[in-house]
Structures are given as structure tokens and as C-alpha cells.
Amino acid sequence: MYRFAPSPTGDMHIGNLRAALINYLCSLQDKSGFVLRIEDTDKERNIEGKDAEIMAILSEFGVKWQTLYYQSKNLKFHQEFAHKLLSEGKAFLCFCDEETLAAKKQKAKDENKPYRYDGACENLSSEEVFNNPRPAVVRLKIPKDADFSFVDGIKGLVEFESSNFDSFVLLRADKTPTYNFACAIDDMLEGITCVIRGEDHVSNTPRQNLIRRALGYTEQIKYAHLPIILNKTGQKMSKRENSSSVKWLLEAGYTPEAIANYLLLLGNKTPREIFSLDEAKEWFSLDKLSKSPAKFDEDKLAQINREHIKRASDERLKELGISKPALARFYTQESSLIPEIKEKISAIYSKKDIPDEWRENAGILKKAILEFQTFPETFKEFQSELMAKTALKGKGFFMPLRLLLTGAQHGPELSELYALIKDDLREIVSL
Secondary structure, three states, X not given: OEEEOOOOOOOOEHHHHHHHHHHHHHHHHHOOOEEEEEOOOOOOOOOOOHHHHHHHHHXXXXXXXXXXXXXXXXXXHHHHHHHHHHHOOOEEEEOOOHHHHHXXXXXXXXXXXXXXXXXXXXXXXXXXXXXXXXXOEEEEOOOOOOOOOEEEOOOEEEOOOXXXXXXXXXXXXXXXXXXXXXXXXXHHHOOOOEEEEEHHHOOHHHHHHHHHHHOOOOOOOEEEEXXXXXXXXXXXXXXOOHHHEHHHHHHHOOOHHHHHHHHHHOOEOOOXXXXXXXXXXXXXXXXXXXXXXXXXXXXXXXXXHHHHHHHOOHHHHHHOOOOOHHHHHHHHHOOOOHHHHHHHHHHHOOOOOOOHHHHHHHHHHHHHXXXXXXXXXXXXXXXXHHHHHHOOOOHHHHHHHHHHHHOOOOOOOHHHHHHHHHHHHHHHHHO
8 A cells, every 4th residue: 555645734745746656656556555544633834725736736646545644633643643752651741841952953053063852751750741741742752772774665775773772752742643653553544555755755664664563563664765866967856946846847838748758857768758658557666766766857858748749639639728738738849838838829810910011011911812712732833823923033933921820920830730720711801
């Protein structure tokens, strides 16, 4: 069982979508099932409507889930498991206030040492616990024989020094779970068997494993951590960068097919460059993914977008708002984005603003075109007849003709465009 577990706290990042697509592909390959879990326990940062936006985006990319969970609905289980650990002596109440902890963190910083919780409350007597009026958090006791290593599906063996871990918090003073506690329990309750996520979660994995071991969970969960995505300057891609947002990419005119194709191509060895999600299902393998970060190149995405527009069916292009699919494919020779292509098609089928320099000749050409009973099959024949009718030639012929047909002074060869608009020529020049 695979899962995707986004938080509704902002736009979906391309790194999150990449993880969702890879989890989904793997679930399709072994027919194990796919869970969507909205991790909404951070009420202060949650943005209303983002959960619905996440689901809408996943649907646009063809991702289907068998089960939907909201993490907040599992709160009672998080609290019950914290109580279980306390009653079994595997966790303890910590009464250290923020001021005390802040002072200890500052002292460690001044001494140029990493801060680790010092176990101040771990060995309090029952009486000290019972009589303490201050609010408490629940911390996990770290066993002396704790294993902090695990085998990663991409990175191989990952090992951590035990000194990197202290008795971390499971339940806050307001009885809400921390990320690691909620995540560990939810994966356990939902029967997740493989977690594929970004490498910024690598250090969370041993903590989540420790939590489940303390609870007596013996089923193994496999992990694979995807390398980060870098921007064009080689830095970690920031959420402030437009192209890091899936919503922005879609609104800019990149198709879901192209975005998915490109994200699966990043740091991957694939049998071909252009493919669909269904095609990737046949050959995708975590073994082929690089351990190194991958650089996001919007120019490359644009090129892939053109290829997906060219290979899209007429029905799909109409779903994307394009009324003339053949023209859309034609204009990929000079445009990459759906809005750009729609604008060029719209200019053909709109009233033309002809500059004064070419207006008279455009009028002559328009009158001659409307006199055709039928239009020749080839542009060469059309050009020859039109020149004969109007006595225009050279730039005085081609520039006003281009403006009359396309509304633009520059563009692709009219000889190539002609076959695609021949049946609409009367409508086009009459506008």
C-alpha cells in the first residue's frame, strides 16, 4: 500500500507532485492500492480550500486513490497510542517550559554544540509527576539498543549516529500530535507498506520507525527518499519561485501530461523521452532514479509540452480549450504554451487591425479572395491565381496577405498554414 500525504498549507510544489506520481505508478504496478491522506493537523497554517485544490490537481493528472483520510480525524488514535506508551513506561511526561528549553538551546549554541534534550523529566517519580501543576508534553524514551539505520530504496543503507537523537516530543501540551508521531501512527493504521517521499524527510524515518517499534508494530515499511529538485542556478527550489507551483504551471499553459512526463524524467533513466503516465507504468522503476539532485529546466518542460500538444487527440485538445486542434499542433513550431497557441488561433478568427501601410493592398486581396468560387488545393495555386487577380507581388502581396489571414506580421510559412485554414478563408478574411 502506497500513500501521498500533502498538507493543505499552500500551493502544491512540483516535488510533492513528483512524489505523488511515483507512489501512484508503483501502486499501479503491484496493484497494492493508493491512499491520499490530507495532513491537516496544523490548524494555524491550514488554508481553507487547499485540500479540495490538491484533490482537483491530482485528478487532472489522472491520479486515483482508493481511500481518502484527513489526519485530524485520527486524533483520538494518536492520543490513545500516546497513553499506551506512557502506561508501558516507553514514554514520559515532560514539564519543561519553553523558557527553560530556550535557555538550554541558547547555551548549546553559545558553546557551539548541537542541542539535545537532556532528559530532565525522564526519571521523575510518580509523586513528582502527579503533583506537577504545569502543562506537559509526551516524549518518547529512546531504548539503549535503538537502531537508527534503515535501507532506502534509492540511497541504499542510511545510518545515523545515536547522538543525533534525543527523547523527542510525541504529543504537545495541547494534546495534539507532532508530525512524526501522527505520521508513524497513520502509516501503521492505514497498512502502508512503502513510503516514497522527498529526501528532506530522511531524518524523520528513524524516528517514525522507533515510534512503531515502541508500539509493538512488527510489519516492515519500506522507504525511498527522492532527491531534491534544484532551480536553474543549482539552488534548492524555493516555494517562492513561480515554476515550483503546480497550480502556476497549469495556469501558465503547461499540460498535465507534459508536467508529469518531465517530473518522471528528472534524474531518471527512461526508455524514451516523451511518454504518458500509462506508458510509464510499464517500465518505471525506483532502481533507475539517480541519488543526486535534479535540476528543473523550464525550457525543457516547454519542449516536452510542445510534444504532448502534438501527440494529443482532438478531444483532449478541445478539453484544454482549443477549438482548432490541427492549428494547435501547427503552432507548436513557434509556441509552447496553451494560452500562446490559443491567442494565435484567435487572431486568425478575429477582426484584423491592418496598419495603414498595408490597408489598401489588404482590401484588394480581400475582395479578390471573396470572388473565388472554390479555393485551390495548394497554396502555390492559390498564390498564383491571387497574384493574377490583384497584380500585387513581393512584399506588397505577402505582407498584407499574412496580416489578412493571421493578424500578425510574422509567423510560420503561409504555404504550410493554407491547408489548415482553406475551408475557412471566406470567414477569416471577412472579419
